[in-house]
Amino acid sequence: MTNPSAPSRRLPSLTREDGTPVRVLVVDDEPDLADVLSGVLRYEGWQVRTAADGASALAAARELRPDAVVLDVMLPDVDGFEVLRRLRAEQPQVCVLFLTARDAVEDRIAGLTAGGDDYVTKPFSLEEVVARLRGLLRRAGMTRLRDEDGSLLIVGDLVMDEDAREVSRSGELVELSRTEFELLRYLMRNPRRVLSKAQILDRVWSYDFGGKAHVVELYVSYLRKKIDAGRAPMIHTVRGAGYVLKPADR
Structure with missing residues (x-):
C-alpha cells in the first residue's frame, strides 16, 4: 500500500440515490490496512464497516446491506471467491472490488470470472481504491454526485x-x-x-x-x-x- 494519507483534493461527494451515505464493507485480515482504508473511505463521507474473515464479513453484510465490498482474496477461513459467491446469492447487486497480493494473470482472471467487478493488487494507493469504488458505484447507477x-x-x-x-x-x-x-x-x-x-x-x-x-x-x-x-x-x-x-x- 502506498500514500496512506487521505486524498488532498475532495471530489464531488458521492451518496446513495436517497441522499444517505454510501455503505462500504472492508474485508481484510490485516488490521492496520483495514483501519487506514476505512479511514480514507470515511473521509469520503461513507458509512464503513470492517471484517477480518469470511464468516464475519457475511454477517456484517447482512446487517449493513453494503453498496460495495472491498474484499481481500486471502482470508483465514475461506477465500474471497467463496465469500463473493455467498454474498451475491443474497445481495446480487452489490459491487465488489478485490484486493489481491497475487499479481499473476490467472489470479486476476479468476477474480473477475468469479463475479468480481474490479481488482487492485497490493501494494496499492488509497486514491486508486477510492477511484475504483467511485467508478464501480457510478457505473452501477446506485449513486448520485453533488x-x-x-x-x-x-x-x-x-x-x-x-x-x-x-x-x-x-x-x-x-x-x-x-x-x-x-x-x-x-x-x-x-x-x-x-x-x-x-x-x-x-x-x-x-x-x-x-x-x-x-x-x-x-x-x-x-x-x-x-x-x-x-x-x-x-x-x-x-x-x-x-x-x-x-x-x-x-
Missing part, C-alpha cells in the same frame, strides 16, 4: 450546475427553457424514483392536479427531445404511475 457547495447534480452522464443553470449530457451543453430546467432538476433530485404527474405539477408548476396532466406530458416530451435524442434514454414513462429518470443502460 459537489461540496451543493450546486452540481450528476446522474449517469447527465450533469446539472444549479448555480450556473447549465445542463450537459456526455459533455455536450443542452439548452433548456426555465420550465424545462425546473422539471429536469426535480427529476435529477429524485433519480430512480417514480414521480407522479400530480407531484410534478405541484413541485414545478404549483398547480392542483385538476385536468392539467397534459402540461406535464408536453414538457416531458420537450425534455426527451433535448436530453435523450440520439442517446440511450434516461427519462422513462411508468404506465399509470408517472415518470422516472435513471442512468442510461449501457
Whole structure:
C-alpha cells in the first residue's frame, strides 16, 4: 500500500440515490490496512464497516446491506471467491472490488470470472481504491454526485450546475427553457424514483392536479427531445404511475 494519507483534493461527494451515505464493507485480515482504508473511505463521507474473515464479513453484510465490498482474496477461513459467491446469492447487486497480493494473470482472471467487478493488487494507493469504488458505484447507477457547495447534480452522464443553470449530457451543453430546467432538476433530485404527474405539477408548476396532466406530458416530451435524442434514454414513462429518470443502460 502506498500514500496512506487521505486524498488532498475532495471530489464531488458521492451518496446513495436517497441522499444517505454510501455503505462500504472492508474485508481484510490485516488490521492496520483495514483501519487506514476505512479511514480514507470515511473521509469520503461513507458509512464503513470492517471484517477480518469470511464468516464475519457475511454477517456484517447482512446487517449493513453494503453498496460495495472491498474484499481481500486471502482470508483465514475461506477465500474471497467463496465469500463473493455467498454474498451475491443474497445481495446480487452489490459491487465488489478485490484486493489481491497475487499479481499473476490467472489470479486476476479468476477474480473477475468469479463475479468480481474490479481488482487492485497490493501494494496499492488509497486514491486508486477510492477511484475504483467511485467508478464501480457510478457505473452501477446506485449513486448520485453533488459537489461540496451543493450546486452540481450528476446522474449517469447527465450533469446539472444549479448555480450556473447549465445542463450537459456526455459533455455536450443542452439548452433548456426555465420550465424545462425546473422539471429536469426535480427529476435529477429524485433519480430512480417514480414521480407522479400530480407531484410534478405541484413541485414545478404549483398547480392542483385538476385536468392539467397534459402540461406535464408536453414538457416531458420537450425534455426527451433535448436530453435523450440520439442517446440511450434516461427519462422513462411508468404506465399509470408517472415518470422516472435513471442512468442510461449501457
